[in-house]
Amino acid sequence: MSDVTLSKAVRSNLLHLQGTSKMMDQTQTRLATGKRVNSALDNPTNFFTSSALKARASDIGSLLDSMSTGIRIIEAADNGLSSITKTLEQMQSTLRQARQDKSFMVQSYAVDVAQLGAADVITLTGGSIDGGTYTLDGGNLNPANPIQTIDTLDDLVAYLNNEPDLKNRIRASNDKGTLRIENISTQDLEVSGDAVDAGITVGVNDTIKGNNVRANLSKQFNELRNELNGFADDSSVNGINLLRGDQLKIVFNELGTSFLEIEAKNRDGEVRPINSATLGLRDIAEQELDLDSGIDGFLRDVQQALGEVRSQASDFGSTLSIVQNRENFTKNMINTLETAASDLTLADTNEEAANMLALQTRQQLSQTALSLASQADQSVLRLF
Numbered sequence: 001m002s003d004v005t006l007s008k009a010v011r012s013n014l015l016h017l018q019g020t021s022k023m024m025d026q027t028q029t030r031l032a033t034g035k036r037v038n039s040a041l042d043n044p045t046n047f048f049t050s051s052a053l054k055a056r057a058s059d060i061g062s063l064l065d066s067m068s069t070g071i072r073i074i075e076a077a078d079n080g081l082s083s084i085t086k087t088l089e090q091m092q093s094t095l096r097q098a099r100q101d102k103s104f105m106v107q108s109y110a111v112d113v114a115q116l117g118a119a120d121v122i123t124l125t126g127g128s129i130d131g132g133t134y135t136l137d138g139g140n141l142n143p144a145n146p147i148q149t150i151d152t153l154d155d156l157v158a159y160l161n162n163e164p165d166l167k168n169r170i171r172a173s174n175d176k177g178t179l180r181i182e183n184i185s186t187q188d189l190e191v192s193g194d195a196v197d198a199g200i201t202v203g204v205n206d207t208i209k210g211n212n213v214r215a216n217l218s219k220q221f222n223e224l225r226n227e228l229n230g231f232a233d234d235s236s237v238n239g240i241n242l243l244r245g246d247q248l249k250i251v252f253n254e255l256g257t258s259f260l261e262i263e264a265k266n267r268d269g270e271v272r273p274i275n276s277a278t279l280g281l282r283d284i285a286e287q288e289l290d291l292d293s294g295i296d297g298f299l300r301d302v303q304q305a306l307g308e309v310r311s312q313a314s315d316f317g318s319t320l321s322i323v324q325n326r327e328n329f330t331k332n333m334i335n336t337l338e339t340a341a342s343d344l345t346l347a348d349t350n351e352e353a354a355n356m357l358a359l360q361t362r363q364q365l366s367q368t369a370l371s372l373a374s375q376a377d378q379s380v381l382r383l384f
Helices: 008-033 044-100 153-162 212-233 292-345 349-383
Strands: 105-109 121-126 133-137 170-175 178-183 189-193 206-208 248-251 259-262
Touching: 008 349, 044 212, 044 248, 044 292, 105 189, 105 206, 153 170, 153 178, 178 189, 178 206, 259 292
Parallel strands: none
Antiparallel strands: 105 178, 121 133, 121 189, 170 178, 189 206, 248 259
């Protein structure tokens, strides 16, 4: 349109009208997008700074998923430790029940002490007797602990109860003139004697049954031990199980310089899985519950295992708090970065709406002014 000649007034009004139209287009774009900086052409500094802030927020945001998964892995391990703790407490209760149970089987035998001679013997086989067999010789009851004179049944009872190889394994008493033997064991005790001589009329192959209660409790203990291992094996999320000795690494920043490595460790800081073997617990054979001292040893083992599990649970609980705090920090950091990016690019819609209204008014005035300028040019027609 360069061939068209416009008057100075018309050209001036046209330029103002074009400028107003351009500003209206810019304002409409800001209102439509909600941003005052839509490209590097609008404001290079703000545009690229905002892009960098958004990129960092996106990089940090990608770490939130791994943090969330890490939290679930730690929670699974903590749940497993809680169940293991309850199982250990049940094992402890089982052993205490065995410790308190005294339902031992007894049998009474006729013994004529007055006629007890050198040829008369009582043989005890099985039970918890060391070596499996113990023979009492009437003439010299035990070469290692000889008692030359057995005048009464009470003397024989005292000998049996004080004999080191029998102490806490059988219990003898005077049962209305008969020798009463109590089998302090979970295993059957075979009692045999000289049925011919008048001194000992025990009879051949008489059996005193073992303590079934303690025997059954040993089985319960072993079942609980297996259940403990099951809890440890099943405490996994996404294939990672801290109770099996797996390592969990959680990265906290986009550079990978801030991270936390989580593993199950013993009191010396050595990495190890959590199971019955590492806790020092093993299957208990029935006969291992024969003696109260043996049960006390197992109770100490379970108590020590409880201490280790509780310590590990406390460690995981502290670690879980750290990861959760870091997750909250990361969320807040992302919000801060995105807000900072928005502050550099977002438009004030109220201001832009007011600008649009002012520009529309200016456009109308410019159109009116352009019309007036054109009328001045048209006045030359009146000369004709």
